[in-house]
Amino acid sequence: MIERNVPGEAARSKLEDDPRAIRHRLKTLSKDLWWSWNEIGRRPFAMLDPELWETVRYSPYRLLQKVDSNNYASRLAEPSFRKVAARAIVAHHEYHNRRSWYEAQSDPMDPPLRIAYFCSEYAIHESLPQYAGGLGVLAGDHLKSASDLGLPLVAVGLLYQHGYYKQEFRDDGTTRVIYPSFDAEAMPLDDTGVRLDCPVGDRTVRVRVWAMSMGRVPLYLLDANLPGNKLEDRALTASLYQGDDDIRLQRQVLLGVGGYRALRLLEEVPTVIHLNEGHAAFAAVAKLSELVHGGMSYEDAKQAVRSSTVFTTHTPVPAGNQRYDAIKLRDALKPVLEPAGLDPEILNTLGREDPHDQNEAPCMTVLALRLAERVNGVSELHGAVSREMWKKAYGQEDPDQVPIKHITNGVHTGTWMAPVAERFWSEAIEYDKAPGPKNPCWARAQTVDHRAFWELRSSLRRRLLSFVRRRLAFQSRRRGESPERVVRSRRMLQDSALTIGFARRFATYKRATLLFHDLDRLAGILSHDDRPVQVIFAGKAHPADEGGQAVAQEIHELCRESRFDGKVVLLENYDIEIGRRLTSGCDLWLNTPRRPFEASGTSGMKPPLHGGINCSIPDGWWVEADDGHNGWTIGDGSPAENEQLQDERDANRLYDLLEHEIIPAFWDRDEQGLPQAWIERGLHTVATIPEWFNTDRMVAEYLEWGYKPASIQV
Numbered sequence: 141m142i143e144r145n146v147p148g149e150a151a152r153s154k155l156e157d158d159p160r161a162i163r164h165r166l167k168t169l170s171k172d173l174w175w176s177w178n179e180i181g182r183r184p185f186a187m188l189d190p191e192l193w194e195t196v197r198y199s200p201y202r203l204l205q206k207v208d209s210n211n212y213a214s215r216l217a218e219p220s221f222r223k224v225a226a227r228a229i230v231a232h233h234e235y236h237n238r239r240s241w242y243e244a245q246s247d248p249m250d251p252p253l254r255i256a257y258f259c260s261e262y263a264i265h266e267s268l269p270q271y272a273g274g275l276g277v278l279a280g281d282h283l284k285s286a287s288d289l290g291l292p293l294v295a296v297g298l299l300y301q302h303g304y305y306k307q308e309f310r311d312d313g314t315t316r317v318i319y320p321s322f323d324a325e326a327m328p329l330d331d332t333g334v335r336l337d338c339p340v341g342d343r344t345v346r347v348r349v350w351a352m353s354m355g356r357v358p359l360y361l362l363d364a365n366l367p368g369n370k371l372e373d374r375a376l377t378a379s380l381y382q383g384d385d386d387i388r389l390q391r392q393v394l395l396g397v398g399g400y401r402a403l404r405l406l407e408e409v410p411t412v413i414h415l416n417e418g419h420a421a422f423a424a425v426a427k428l429s430e431l432v433h434g435g436m437s438y439e440d441a442k443q444a445v446r447s448s449t450v451f452t453t454h455t456p457v458p459a460g461n462q463r464y465d466a467i468k469l470r471d472a473l474k475p476v477l478e479p480a481g482l483d484p485e486i487l488n489t490l491g492r493e494d495p496h497d498q499n500e501a502p503c504m505t506v507l508a509l510r511l512a513e514r515v516n517g518v519s520e521l522h523g524a525v526s527r528e529m530w531k532k533a534y535g536q537e538d539p540d541q542v543p544i545k546h547i548t549n550g551v552h553t554g555t556w557m558a559p560v561a562e563r564f565w566s567e568a569i570e571y572d573k574a575p576g577p578k579n580p581c582w583a584r585a586q587t588v589d590h591r592a593f594w595e596l597r598s599s600l601r602r603r604l605l606s607f608v609r610r611r612l613a614f615q616s617r618r619r620g621e622s623p624e625r626v627v628r629s630r631r632m633l634q635d636s637a638l639t640i641g642f643a644r645r646f647a648t649y650k651r652a653t654l655l656f657h658d659l660d661r662l663a664g665i666l667s668h669d670d671r672p673v674q675v676i677f678a679g680k681a682h683p684a685d686e687g688g689q690a691v692a693q694e695i696h697e698l699c700r701e702s703r704f705d706g707k708v709v710l711l712e713n714y715d716i717e718i719g720r721r722l723t724s725g726c727d728l729w730l731n732t733p734r735r736p737f738e739a740s741g742t743s744g745m746k747p748p749l750h751g752g753i754n755c756s757i758p759d760g761w762w763v764e765a766d767d768g769h770n771g772w773t774i775g776d777g778s779p780a781e782n783e784q785l786q787d788e789r790d791a792n793r794l795y796d797l798l799e800h801e802i803i804p805a806f807w808d809r810d811e812q813g814l815p816q817a818w819i820e821r822g823l824h825t826v827a828t829i830p831e832w833f834n835t836d837r838m839v840a841e842y843l844e845w846g847y848k849p850a851s852i853q854v
């Protein structure tokens with residue numbers, strides 16, 4: 141669209157002749173994380189210094205800080221560089237100035253809407269390790285789509301000094317947890333100038349509020365690491381999910397109460413609050429106390445908060461729903477509630493499934509359920525599981541009476557689709573990233589030329605494997621392995637083999653080792669030289685999760701058994717980059733959670749953007765996506781007597797699928813060497829999955845069901 145735009149054309153050619161303007165505007169561009177989901181915006185930076193580009197983890201912002209000024213000047217003297225730069229600048233400018241989908245669909249008579257989205261982590265780009273896993277990826281993708289669609293949304297989170305840990309495996313497969321040192325300079329942060337004193341129990345923590353630009357959406361990040369603060373206060377934003385319950389509780393006060401109050405100081409008072417997971421529930425408490433402070437009765441204020449709050453729950457594992465000691469909870473929020481004349485004891489009443497049970501530890505999820513009228517799970521199945529799980533909190537026997545619905549998660553297409561694939565679909569099916577929740581192009585995938593599609597798949601796989609080999613060689617060198625082994629890692633894996641990927645947080649319910657249930661049978665599957673099959677694993681366990689780390693260690697050891705050596709590999713430090721590369725290049729994406737513990741899952745939505753195919757337990761989003769022809773489903777989801785039997789049954793079903801369906805579909809070739817059955821399934825995947833399982837559709841659903849009806853002015 142931009143290419144054809146005449147004013148854009150004129151602006152671009154004028155810019156192309158103006159190196160000073162280019163330099164100035166690239167700097168502006170580098171501070172807008174828009175580049176993280178628009179490849180056109182990264183291109184000039186990649187070109188500026190390709191080697192440095194890798195060193196700075198593909199961050200334009202960091203690149204401009206570090207680039208050699210002579211080098212930059214000589215690049216600016218090159219017309220070809222200026223051309224690429226001008227394209228990026230104009231595309232960025234147009235992004236911010238075009239009429240948005242939201243504007244186009246809204247009625248000028250609608251009351252103004254201002255959404256505040258709260259989440260404890262955001263995964264935006266590999267250069268910003270401020271996330272642990274799926275929750276952060278979902279939140280980052282939500283903001284990107286909100287920006288693309290033009291929703292009036294601001295986001296609130298915490299700025300972690302060390303972010304999430306970097307994972308290395310020792311020789312014996314145990315995990316080394318490394319927290320990178322903090323460099324605020326490396327992040328495109330703007331100091332908003334806002335400072336506030338956030339009451340946290342009997343302390344007052346001074347907070348600085350930073351802002352990052354996510355296209356049209358500002359992300360405000362609270363930072364307690366200020367020189368005047370006591371060490372224990374500064375530690376509140378030291379790193380993600382570290383520390384004991386007391387620290388978590390305090391950190392959540394900072395996010396909810398500090399975050400809500402920051403919005404007032406920023407003059408961004410929301411008409412709707414979206415709590416993404418229970419961690420953020422105190423934002424609703426802050427609003428409640430503000431309203432009562434302003435003169436409303438408790439009941440009226442509670443109703444006002446409820447009707448203007450949307451809550452998304454993500455956790456079907458009971459232990460994942462944080463509970464606190466009743467006294468500690470009360471004390472932590474006393475200075476928020478008492479000045480408004482509220483009895484802190486209300487928190488315990490609101491946070492208990494049975495408000496009269498003094499022995500029940502109050503729960504963040506229940507608190508959020510009680511303070512939000514609109515509550516959703518993140519897939520159809522998870523909606524049902526949540527209604528059953530929380531019926532007591534609603535005083536219901538019948539889960540159908542529980543008012544929790546679902547909005548199925550999605551992924552942000554521009555973030556997760558490899559540029560090669562984007563170019564391919566632009567030509568083959570007229571893919572246009574012109575935003576809007578409905579993109580009719582995907583259905584045309586059925587008509588794509590089989591050979592061309594297979595060439596795309598093969599090239600994506602080759603790119604992935606060359607990345608994986610580089611990483612394996614690097615891991616091997618770092619562990620001090622023999623030069624022969626290092627060289628061997630550069631030759632591991634085969635370019636044409638059926639490549640299976642599994643990358644996840646190594647939470648035990650994800651059953652990363654299910655594929656290894658019967659080692660002999662797996663070895664048999666991997667042993668056919670004429671039909672090679674290989675598996676790439678990556679995954680991080682929570683730093684305190686010993687069970688999860690044992691999973692990593694087990695896989696690490698199995699990779700070294702001679703029968704799996706070079707065919708099954710484990711990459712260190714699963715992050716957005718590894719996730720993106722694996723989901724674009726793997727042929728088959730394996731998902732083996734213990735049903736129904738995968739609330740949605742989103743990684744399986746990424747391969748279909750590239751024609752990669754899912755093989756999954758019928759859990760989370762996959763239950764809705766599976767039409768019998770766009771992937772393979774392991775079992776029918778019926779419960780087994782116990783976990784051992786379930787594992788055994790699921791593993792055997794997986795081996796059956798591999799042996800009888802998956803491997804033949806990939807390796808049976810026609811006279812032209814094409815795997816027709818595989819290609820048809822791959823194209824059918826493209827035709828049926830990306831059009832629905834994306835965050836544009838998801839955010840539009842939140843808008844209609846949640847944000848618009850919940851928006852009230854107080």
Ligand SMILES: *Cc1c(COP(=O)(O)O)cnc(C)c1O
Pocket residue numbers: 272273274277643644645714715716717719720740741742743744
């Ligand atoms: C997509 C993605 C996730 C979410 O994956 P699921 O395991 O399916 O929930 C987590 N981490 C990273 C790095 C991802 O890219």
